[in-house]
Amino acid sequence: MSHCIVVGAGPVGATMGLALARRGFRVTLVEQSPHLPADPRAATLQPPTIDMLHALGVGREILARGLLAPTFQFRDRASDEIVAEFDYGQLASETNYPFALQCEQFKVADTVITALRAEASASVRLGTRLVGFTQSETGVSATIESASGTEALKADYLIGCDGGRSTVRKSLGIAFEGFTYPERFLVLTTAHDFLQRGFAIRNYVLDPTQWCALFKVPDQGPPGLWRCVFPTAATDQASDAECLADDYVAAQIAGLDGGLGLGDLVHRNLYAVNQRVAASFRRGRVFLAGDSAHVNNPLGGLGMNSGIHDAMNLADKLDQARRDRARAEALFDAYDTERATLARDYVQAQTIQNKKRLEARTPEAREAALAELRASAGDPARHKAWVMRASLIEGLRNIARGEAA
Ligand SMILES: Cc1cc2nc3c(=O)[nH]c(=O)nc-3n(C[C@H](O)[C@H](O)[C@H](O)COP(=O)(O)OP(=O)(O)OC[C@H]3O[C@@H](n4cnc5c(N)ncnc54)[C@H](O)[C@@H]3O)c2cc1C
Numbered sequence: 001m002s003h004c005i006v007v008g009a010g011p012v013g014a015t016m017g018l019a020l021a022r023r024g025f026r027v028t029l030v031e032q033s034p035h036l037p038a039d040p041r042a043a044t045l046q047p048p049t050i051d052m053l054h055a056l057g058v059g060r061e062i063l064a065r066g067l068l069a070p071t072f073q074f075r076d077r078a079s080d081e082i083v084a085e086f087d088y089g090q091l092a093s094e095t096n097y098p099f100a101l102q103c104e105q106f107k108v109a110d111t112v113i114t115a116l117r118a119e120a121s122a123s124v125r126l127g128t129r130l131v132g133f134t135q136s137e138t139g140v141s142a143t144i145e146s147a148s149g150t151e152a153l154k155a156d157y158l159i160g161c162d163g164g165r166s167t168v169r170k171s172l173g174i175a176f177e178g179f180t181y182p183e184r185f186l187v188l189t190t191a192h193d194f195l196q197r198g199f200a201i202r203n204y205v206l207d208p209t210q211w212c213a214l215f216k217v218p219d220q221g222p223p224g225l226w227r228c229v230f231p232t233a234a235t236d237q238a239s240d241a242e243c244l245a246d247d248y249v250a251a252q253i254a255g256l257d258g259g260l261g262l263g264d265l266v267h268r269n270l271y272a273v274n275q276r277v278a279a280s281f282r283r284g285r286v287f288l289a290g291d292s293a294h295v296n297n298p299l300g301g302l303g304m305n306s307g308i309h310d311a312m313n314l315a316d317k318l319d320q321a322r323r324d325r326a327r328a329e330a331l332f333d334a335y336d337t338e339r340a341t342l343a344r345d346y347v348q349a350q351t352i353q354n355k356k357r358l359e360a361r362t363p364e365a366r367e368a369a370l371a372e373l374r375a376s377a378g379d380p381a382r383h384k385a386w387v388m389r390a391s392l393i394e395g396l397r398n399i400a401r402g403e404a405a
Pocket of ligand 1: 012
């Protein structure tokens with residue numbers, strides 16, 4: 001039985017492990033943290049991802065843990081006008097799941113790992129860190145560390161799903177090409193109910209300096225919580241602590257929604273934002289998937305989704321290579337090409353564009369952004385094209401047909 005070591009039990013590593021186990025691989029999943037990380041990060045599952053999770057047999061449970069988001073809005077912060085509302089219902093003839101699903105990434109990882117633990121061929125080892133590896137033409141030798149000491153593991157393949165600071169990527173000496181935004185993103189969590197003010201479950205609010213993204217997450221069940229993502233000023237020299245302090249936060253939320261005040265906030269978080277893609281997603285028998293291979297800003301809800309898509313694509317390639325060894329090299333190169341193209345031409349392009357649209361600074365750029373949104377939402381063909389792209393359906397289909405963006 002072919003053996004794969006998967007490094008990292010985020011949503012991508014969990015999916016990678018389950019997709020391989022379901023295809024008959026022996027899987028060892030190692031996660032350095034003793035518990036599954038539960039920090040507030042990704043929360044939006046796109047329709048193709050829901051489809052993939054169903055194919056793995058966990059879709060129904062994830063649907064039950066999530067919140068359906070059929071539409072998303074663009075608003076103008078200055079006028080509070082709803083500029084455009086896009087409807088994933090337009091995708092009814094394209095997917096079984098014509099909606100986004102709001103489900104926190106730790107719930108996705110938790111559900112998938114529960115299914116993985118039930119697989120006889122899988123071993124999930126929390127509190128276990130990959131510290132190094134070597135590879136030859138016939139296999140991979142990994143060194144892992146846990147409370148019980150250091151251990152050597154042998155496998156046919158190793159897959160780094162170990163996040164943006166990936167040990168696997170760095171050990172392979174693969175460059176992480178791209179840039180870091182000068183501004184940081186402030187994420188505020190609140191129980192304040194934006195639905196009552198006519199917001200959708202997912203919203204993007206345009207403003208030259210105080211744009212924001214607002215989206216609902218299910219939390220522990222009704223009524224749920226809202227996450228509000230704001231930028232710090234690009235030239236801001238304020239320390240992280242200053243950006244998280246009351247006066248700074250109060251200025252961000254001022255006037256956003258009449259009833260929202262500091263007292264409504266239950267969590268504050270600040271983080272640096274990168275747009276980067278690995279120069280290669282594979283070296284020999286070692287692969288990268290998810291944030292270890294590509295990172296992007298959260299506007300559009302694409303990072304976790306594209307990582308899960310990497311995992312499904314790679315599981316298929318490894319499965320095909322096992323059945324037809326002569327094609328292994330070509331299949332593995334195809335993984336690299338397909339997923340790097342998707343990351344660069346769709347996820348990077350869309351997320352960079354999403355940020356530019358929200359922060360359009362000159363009056364002309366702003367008018368153009370608002371006009372594009374109104375025209376796209378108002379025209380049935382453009383509306384559908386917009387949601388085909390936003391949901392990643394277009395990118396997946398084009399890449400499958402061998403077409404770039
Ligand atoms: C605020 C925010 C909002 C976001 N919103 C969205 C969204 O709505 N939709 C979306 O698609 N994406 C979103 N993203 C991006 C998303 O969170 C990431 O793309 C996603 O977490 C990537 O998953 P991953 O499994 O690749 O990596 P991670 O979730 O980072 O998991 C990597 C795991 O590897 C483990 N690990 C690292 N090194 C080792 C080692 N040496 N040995 C063993 N284990 C190791 C880590 O402990 C970690 O558990 C958002 C991100 C942020 C910060």
